[in-house]
Amino acid sequence: MQCTIFVHEQAHIIAMRNDPVQRAALYPPIGAYLDALKEAGVFVAGAGLEERSTATVLSAAGSSWQAQDGPYADTKEQLAGFFLIDVPDRATALAWARRCPVLPGRTVELRGNLCRPEEMQPAVHAVQA
Amino acid sequence: MSVDATHRAVEQAARESYGRLLAFLAARTRDVAAAEDALAEAFHAALEHWPRDGVPAQPEAWLLTAARRRLIDASRRAQVRRDALPALLVAADAAEEQLVPDLAFPDERLKLLFVCAHPAIARDVHTPLMLQTVLGLDAARIASAFLVKPATMGQRLSRAKAKIRDAGIAFELPLAGDLPARLGAVLEAIYAAYGSGWDDVAGADPRRRGLAIEAVALGRTLLQLLPAEPEARGLLALMLYCELRRAARRDESGTYVPLSRQDTMRWSRPLIAEADRLLQAAQRAGRLGRFQLEAAIQAVHARRAVSGVTDWEALALLYEGLVRLAPGIGALVGRAAAVAEARDAEHGWALLQAIPAEAVRDYQPYWALATHLLARLQRHGEADTARERAIGLCEDPAMRTFLRQQGRRPH
Numbered sequence: 456m457q458c459t460i461f462v463h464e465q466a467h468i469i470a471m472r473n474d475p476v477q478r479a480a481l482y483p484p485i486g487a488y489l490d491a492l493k494e495a496g497v498f499v500a501g502a503g504l505e506e507r508s509t510a511t512v513l514s515a516a517g518s519s520w521q522a523q524d525g526p527y528a529d530t531k532e533q534l535a536g537f538f539l540i541d542v543p544d545r546a547t548a549l550a551w552a553r554r555c556p557v558l559p560g561r562t563v564e565l566r567g568n569l570c571r572p573e574e575m576q577p578a579v580h581a582v583q584a
Numbered sequence: 585m586s587v588d589a590t591h592r593a594v595e596q597a598a599r600e601s602y603g604r605l606l607a608f609l610a611a612r613t614r615d616v617a618a619a620e621d622a623l624a625e626a627f628h629a630a631l632e633h634w635p636r637d638g639v640p641a642q643p644e645a646w647l648l649t650a651a652r653r654r655l656i657d658a659s660r661r662a663q664v665r666r667d668a669l670p671a672l673l674v675a676a677d678a679a680e681e682q683l684v685p686d687l688a689f690p691d692e693r694l695k696l697l698f699v700c701a702h703p704a705i706a707r708d709v710h711t712p713l714m715l716q717t718v719l720g721l722d723a724a725r726i727a728s729a730f731l732v733k734p735a736t737m738g739q740r741l742s743r744a745k746a747k748i749r750d751a752g753i754a755f756e757l758p759l760a761g762d763l764p765a766r767l768g769a770v771l772e773a774i775y776a777a778y779g780s781g782w783d784d785v786a787g788a789d790p791r792r793r794g795l796a797i798e799a800v801a802l803g804r805t806l807l808q809l810l811p812a813e814p815e816a817r818g819l820l821a822l823m824l825y826c827e828l829r830r831a832a833r834r835d836e837s838g839t840y841v842p843l844s845r846q847d848t849m850r851w852s853r854p855l856i857a858e859a860d861r862l863l864q865a866a867q868r869a870g871r872l873g874r875f876q877l878e879a880a881i882q883a884v885h886a887r888r889a890v891s892g893v894t895d896w897e898a899l900a901l902l903y904e905g906l907v908r909l910a911p912g913i914g915a916l917v918g919r920a921a922a923v924a925e926a927r928d929a930e931h932g933w934a935l936l937q938a939i940p941a942e943a944v945r946d947y948q949p950y951w952a953l954a955t956h957l958l959a960r961l962q963r964h965g966e967a968d969t970a971r972e973r974a975i976g977l978c979e980d981p982a983m984r985t986f987l988r989q990q991g992r993r994p995h
Contacts (some may be wrong), residue, residue, distance in 0.1 A: 484975065484984060491976025495945040546708070549731065550946070553979050 457499065457541050457568040458548040464535040465560035469506055484556035485536075492538060497551065503536040532562055539568070590635040594627060597643040602720035603805070605648055607692035609655065610699075611755035616717060617745040618658060619651070626650035648689060693718055694809040695755040701769035702753055709744045710773035711780075716741060718805065719798055729780050729795045767810075771819050771875060774802045778823050796830075799823060817866035818876030821859045825882030828855035840986040848889040856886050874910040877902060881918070896925035913939070917949050920957075929960040948977035952987065 471477035485503075492498040510525025526533065538555075542548045545567070552565040602623070609619035626647045640646040699705075700713040712730065715721045727737035747753070758766040778799035803820040810816045832850035835841050863879045881902045888894050903919035916939050924932020936954060944950040951974035958967035971991050978984040 483988070487972045487976035489976070490972055491946070494973060494976075497946075553731065554977055556978075556984065557981050 456544065456548070457539065457570070458545070459566050459568055460538040460540065460548075460552050460555060461534060461564040461566065462536045462538075462555065463532040463562040463564060464558075465532050468558055468560045469533065469535060472506075481558075488554060488556055489538070491554070492540060492551065497540045497542050497547075499539040499541050501536065501538040504534060507533040532560075535561075587635050590631065590639065593634060593639045593643065594630050597630070597647060598627060598720060601644045601647065603693050603696070603718040604689075604691055605644065605651065606717055606720070607696040607755075608648065608689050609651055610717070611692040611695055613655065614752060614755065615745075615749045616699075617742065617749070618655060620717070622651040622654040622658065623647070625654045644689075691809065692755060693805060695757060697770050697806060697809075698758060698766055699748060699753055699755055701766070701773045702748075703766075703769070704751055704753060705744050705747060706740070707769075709740050710769065711776045712737060712741055713744050714773055714802060715777060715795075715798060719801060721798065729777075767813065767815065770806065771815055774799055774806060775819060775823070775875070777802060778826070796823075796827065800827065812869070814866040814869035814871050815873040815875050817862050818873060818879045821862035821866065822875055822879035822882060824855050824859040824862065825879060825886055828852040828859065828886065834982065838982060840980070840982040842986070843885060844894070848892075851886070851889050853889075856889060859883065859886065872905075872909070874906070877906045877909060881906070894925070896922055900926040913943050913947055914949070917944075917947070917953055921953050924953075924957055924960075929957045933957045933961060946977060948974055948979075951977060955987070955990070 468481070471481045489498070489501065492501075507526035508524075510527065512523045512525050512527045513520040514523060515521075538551075540548065540551060542551065548565055548567075552563050555561075555563045605626075606616075606619055606623055609622060610616045613619055629650050630643070630647060634640070696717055697714060700717060701710040705713065712723075712726045715726050715729075716723065723738045723741055724734040726741075727734040730737070732740075757763075777795050780795045780799075800820070800823050803816070803823055807813075807816045807820050828851050829843070829846060831852070832846040832848070833841060841847075859879070860883065863876065863883055866876050866879070881899060884895055884898050884902065899922040900919065903915060903922045906915040907919050917936070920932045920935040920939075922932075923935055932953075936950070936957065939950065951970050954970040955967050955974055958964075958970055968991065971987055975984050975987050978987070
């Protein structure tokens with residue numbers, strides 16, 4: 456099954472990226488975590504995201520898009536990055552989510568990925584039938 | 585009697601008798617959820633009646649009678665489950681008889697423990713079920729200890745109880761032939777509760793802190809119910825050997841301290857004595873098992889408190905035994921560590937490398953040991969790679985910091 460580990464961070468964590476000293480506390484642990492995901496063969500995709508004020512947001516205006524400067528939602532925490540993983544079960548996914556380096560002001564959210572019906576397990580079809 | 589004093593009396597009764605009362609009620613109905621509801625109502629009734637009428641001379645008997653009445657009422661109301669009524673009435677009579685002379689109703693907690701770890705019950709619910717039914721922990725607390733949403737844990741527990749009821753799982757002791765496997769499941773479930781608390785070394789997460797203590801309580805209960813079983817004694821000894829080091833696992837600044845560098849003055853002397861006594865008594869039975877072996881390994885470490893040195897030869901031998909008796913990734917890595925100390929890093933590394941790569945892809949202790957051994961073998965480039973892997977697999981920030989600092993030391 457595929458899951459996504461979302462990493463949400465408060466402004467002071469995002470700000471650490473721009474401080475040469477604090478950057479050293481921010482990047483190596485998450486880098487080691489990324490490497491561990493890859494070495495264990497569970498990593499599918501992932502990215503760290505630029506600060507949300509750089510976002511471009513398209514919102515529906517009638518039948519077309521209207522572009523606005525970001526952010527989409529002004530919340531205390533913003534999406535800072537994500538890891539898309541492929542694991543045998545939810546428990547394994549949770550075990551990986553727990554290994555994401557802890558920082559006060561960082562939140563990790565684990566979500567299952569939707570899949571197309573043809574990719575579903577046969578058992579799921581049986582239940583639906 | 586004051587309301588406060590009554591609350592205290594009810595709390596005390598709950599603490600001391602919850603598991604026994606629930607086990608007794610559930611054993612007769614095979615319906616754990618109904619027994620829990622009835623018992624909860626009985627405790628609620630106690631909070632109402634005891635301030636007015638005084639705490640009864642035999643609070644347990646009072647609670648049992650109250651819960652039993654509610655079970656019977658509930659059963660009468662439940663048309664669909666009318667078949668349970670005769671069993672309940674029998675239970676009522678049996679309980680009455682038991683209560684008349686000296687309130688000594690039979691202790692069915694052992695049967696309840698075996699039901700919780702029954703092969704028909706999903707393995708990941710064994711431990712939560714025990715914590716809830718035998719110790720009376722609420723689902724939210726159990727959920728947070730296992731990092732699961734409370735609603736999810738509640739559902740898992742409900743499903744397990746429905747299974748016990750619908751499959752008619754009997755509250756009985758396993759037959760002699762089944763006993764080793766069935767007991768193994770009970771022991772493992774208790775040890776899993778201990779492990780869940782152990783991970784959170786410094787109690788960084790206060791909600792997770794208590795489970796080690798609850799696991800020890802379960803271990804004590806099991807031993808009290810199965811005094812002749814050396815593995816039950818071995819498990820309790822093992823948990824106490826680990827527990828006695830709790831205060832030494834972090835220094836004053838919260839930094840991780842590996843076992844070999846722990847200040848033995850911070851180990852608990854009373855717990856060392858108790859664990860030693862338990863292990864010696866277990867070994868006198870002459871039936872060695874996995875938990876006695878694991879306890880014996882920790883006993884060797886504990887001896888450093890007296891001798892000042894670690895007997896790595898003894899540890900290597902004990903791990904060899906453990907690998908043969910209960911091969912697992914932890915035993916294999918432990919053996920490699922012990923051999924590296926008893927002989928040399930070369931031999932330890934050879935044993936470590938022989939472990940299939942598939943088994944260690946996400947096993948942090950393997951990479952931590954690999955880092956250590958490769959550094960000792962002067963293979964610094966490989967050691968750095970292994971260290972990154974170990975850091976990436978860490979859950980514990982203190983451990984992560986420790987590994988990072990190790991890496992900065994001059995080679």
